[in-house]
Amino acid sequence: MDPDSFHQQPVIFQDIRINPFTPVAGGIVEGFTLNEGVEVAEPIRDFVYQALLKYGYLSFVPGSVNDKTFEAFSHLFGSPRFAGNPQAPRAGTGEMNAIDSSRKKTRTNYIWHIDQAYRPDPQKFTALHAVKAPAFGGETLFADATAAYRLLDPQLAAWLETLSVIHDGDQMGLISMSYREPAKLLDARQKAPPLVVPLVRVHPETGAKQLFPCELYAQRVLGLPRIVSDHVLHIVFEYLRSPEVVAPYRWQDGATLIWDNRIMQHRGVFNYGGQERVLHRAVID
Known part of the structure; x- marks a missing residue:
């Protein structure tokens, strides 16, 4: 950086x-x-x-x-x-x-x-x-996901900007563990279907680019084979967890x-x- x-x-x-x-x-x-x-x-x-x-x-x-x-x-x-x-x-x-x-x-x-x-x-x-x-x-x-983006090699960043990710609120069980009653759980799931999001997003006020996939929600990268998708997400998560961008x-x-x-x-x-x-x-x- x-x-x-x-x-x-x-x-x-x-x-x-x-x-x-x-x-x-x-x-x-x-x-x-x-x-x-x-x-x-x-x-x-x-x-x-x-x-x-x-x-x-x-x-x-x-x-x-x-x-x-x-x-x-x-x-x-x-x-x-x-x-x-x-x-x-x-x-x-x-x-x-x-x-x-x-x-x-x-x-x-x-x-x-x-x-x-x-x-x-x-x-x-x-x-x-x-x-x-x-x-x-x-x-x-x-x-800081914008700082994580700034760690990327420009060629890698340019490729990641072409990709989209599916975010699912129940990917790691957030919705399932929040609602114990079956009817309320079904309603919560229907209100939050899987969502396609850009892998690289632009902040609407500052214009800064960021890595957007979240480990809690990210299901897969669209258009890539499963193993390739998993590796791409692991690479992104590694940048997001870098000590250089993390503050306790x-x-x-x-x-x-x-x-x-x-x-x-x-x-x-x-x-x-x-x-x-x-x-x-x-x-x-």
Whole structure:
């Protein structure tokens, strides 16, 4: 990758300072506080929004956002909508849903993915607020799919851009493990049939190219023999898992995280034993 693309210096606007989390992805936001009932000025909203596009994900230090202001926080970036399931039910009366380690047992969140990339209209952003974080373990790993694309040899990249992939929400059992009742499972499957997606996609706002196949959903590459398709996907996944493009994030109580769901692949790490891990999630269009 071109070192000129690395994030090396903090960016500052008024009292807000964003420090790079890694040279490739992530920013740590300090000096931002969202108080209940207080409107955030448009210049601040625009600064944070543009920083999110630049860094891929932003972590707001504990105290920036709380349980009561988290939904208002999600409105700064778009329109939140409920996107839970029986394993991740609604949190409160708003559009948030809860991800509780004592309840959510599907384990598919430990496979690399972009949220809902098996649907024609996955959300723009995903935000999480840590109600209770483990004392150790329970990290979330992020991979910048645009940075992974920049690792490719130009000839390989040009060929991959000609290919399409089938994404299936039940490829690794996400839908089957989320709905135990046969009627609800059938309905969920019918609402999410297999979807043809480009192997290389262009970000609609930044114009950056990215590797789009997700290990959780990718079924096969269209038009290639099975073995060739499998090898192509393994190569793509290897680039997406490269240490150069991966950033681990460790949770703290009260921390708030938002990422650009169009380009940031992520997965959880199941290494926190029986500790409690409760996150509230906002899906933002």
